[in-house]
Amino acid sequence: MQSADVRFHLDPDLLASTAEGRHNFLNRIKTVCEAAGLHVTLVPNDERTRRAAAVEDGYDLFHMDPPTHDRALTVRRVYHYPFWAIEPYAERWRWRVAEAGFPGGAPGARRFAEYWRDRLFGAAQAVRAGYVYVPLQGRIRDHRSFQFCAPIDMVRSVLRHDPARNVIATLHPSEDYDAADLKALERLAWDEPRLSVETGEMHRHLLACDYVVTENSSAAFNGFFFHKPCVLFARIDFHHIAANVLTLGEAGAFARVLDMQPDYDGYIHWFWQIMSINAGRPEADAKIAEALRRGGWPV
Numbered sequence: 001m002q003s004a005d006v007r008f009h010l011d012p013d014l015l016a017s018t019a020e021g022r023h024n025f026l027n028r029i030k031t032v033c034e035a036a037g038l039h040v041t042l043v044p045n046d047e048r049t050r051r052a053a054a055v056e057d058g059y060d061l062f063h064m065d066p067p068t069h070d071r072a073l074t075v076r077r078v079y080h081y082p083f084w085a086i087e088p089y090a091e092r093w094r095w096r097v098a099e100a101g102f103p104g105g106a107p108g109a110r111r112f113a114e115y116w117r118d119r120l121f122g123a124a125q126a127v128r129a130g131y132v133y134v135p136l137q138g139r140i141r142d143h144r145s146f147q148f149c150a151p152i153d154m155v156r157s158v159l160r161h162d163p164a165r166n167v168i169a170t171l172h173p174s175e176d177y178d179a180a181d182l183k184a185l186e187r188l189a190w191d192e193p194r195l196s197v198e199t200g201e202m203h204r205h206l207l208a209c210d211y212v213v214t215e216n217s218s219a220a221f222n223g224f225f226f227h228k229p230c231v232l233f234a235r236i237d238f239h240h241i242a243a244n245v246l247t248l249g250e251a252g253a254f255a256r257v258l259d260m261q262p263d264y265d266g267y268i269h270w271f272w273q274i275m276s277i278n279a280g281r282p283e284a285d286a287k288i289a290e291a292l293r294r295g296g297w298p299v
Contacts, residue, residue, distance in 0.1 A: 002071065002298075005058030006038045009045040014063055018042055025084050025279040029061070029075070032288045036299040059297055066090035073295045079218045080120060082279035083272045086291035092216075093146060093235035096294070097275040102240040105266020112273060113265035117225040126207045126226035132158055133209035134169040135202060135219035140181035147215050147234040148245045152184050154233045157245075158213050159192050161254035165210060166194045172217075173200040211257050224268055229260045241267050 008026065010018060017023040018030070019042055030040045038059070043049045045065065053060040053068050060072040067074050067088060074090045077083065087095045136151050143150040149157070158167050169185065171177060189195045202219050206212070211229045212220045216236035223230055224241070231253045232242045241262035243253040272278065277287045292299040 002059065003057040004038045004298075005056075006033050006040045006297075007049070007053060007056075007058065007060045008040060008042050009049055009053070009060060009062045009065070010042060011045050011063065015042055015044060025082065025277075025284075026063075026075070028279060028284055029086070029288055029292075032285050032292065032299060033297075036289075038297075038299070061086075062090075064090065071296060073292070073297075078272065078276040079221055080116075083276040084279055085276055086288065086295065088295050091146070091235075092237040093239075095237050097271060098235075098237040098239065100275065102267055102270055105263045106269060106274075109263075109266040109269035113225065113268040116268065116272075121203055121206075121222075121225060124207055126228070128210045129208040131166040131168055131209055132162055132211060132213055133205040133219075133223075134158060134167060134213045135205075135217040136169055136171055136175075137215060137217055138172070138175045138177070140177065141184055144234075148250075149233060151215055151233075152181075152188065154213065154215060155185075155188060155195065157233075157250050158231075158254075159195060161250060166196070167192075168205060168209075169195065169197050170201065170205065171197065171199045224264045227264045229257045229262075231257050238271060 008018065008030070014023060014026065018026045021027055033040050045063065050068055053072060058071070060068065062072060062074045064076050065074060067090070073086055073088055075084060075086050078085050085095060089095065092098065134155055140151045155167070155169050185197050189197050202222065206219065206223050206226050206228060209228060211231065212223045213231040214220050215234035216232060220230040220232065220242065221238045230242045232239055232244045235246065241264070243257040243260060245253045248256060277284055277291065289299045
């Protein structure tokens with residue numbers, strides 16, 4: 001039998017807001033745990049507490065970081081507040097929603113999607129202005145295990161498979177790029193006049209682009225609010241209605257992307273309201289308890 005101890009591993013700001021009762025979702029998890037007879041302790045998220053978690057009895061909850069043992073879970077925002085996930089893996093492509101099948105839309109899905117589009121992005125009208133939007137993340141020249149290819153090769157693929165449109169690749173404003181990455185992009189843009197490299201401005205490009213190409217940037221998920229199709233070059237949780245290079249191949253994904261007419265509104269509703277935990281809803285506590293039980297916690 002495990003002890004009834006639960007440790008929430010939190011960075012300083014989250015630690016303070018949870019201790020003061022100001023973080024709605026984490027405090028709701030705390031309430032659910034305590035109602036089940038568990039004893040919750042808030043601890044700093046540092047190397048010492050992470051090491052200790054792997055050998056101590058009880059249960060551990062990490063914010064965004066990978067769980068360190070089979071009684072640990074990770075909690076992470078599902079792209080925007082107040083939607084959250086509690087999962088046994090930090091990698092989004094291993095989450096329950098990623099492995100589930102999208103069953104189609106439900107009544108009220110359009111109203112739900114429109115409400116959140118207007119709340120997050122305003123009521124601006126989307127158009128298709130004839131270019132491809134490629135939001136980049138980090139490590140431009142590295143091919144990581146969850147990716148089909150390195151991001152620089154993804155950009156080359158866009159230029160190769162869509163020879164008519166201009167391509168705008170954007171650097172993430174919060175990412176720290178090394179000089180060699182930036183030089184590689186600069187050289188490619190010099191060789192390919194249809195390619196331009198910018199920084200940020202996701203909203204503007206989602207409103208104007210024909211479609212999105214990315215490894216697994218959340219910009220593609222945000223594009224669903226504007227009914228913009230996307231090509232994915234990496235594993236991610238929101239793959240269901242995308243043209244996925246990992247399953248279709250490069251040529252197949254680009255051949256399909258502009259003909260796709262998925263149920264964007266139904267998907268957003270399913271992904272958020274059904275498969276995630278909406279911390280603003282009265283049923284959030286029940287969904288929190290369900291997620292903790294799936295992770296093996298005695299709740």
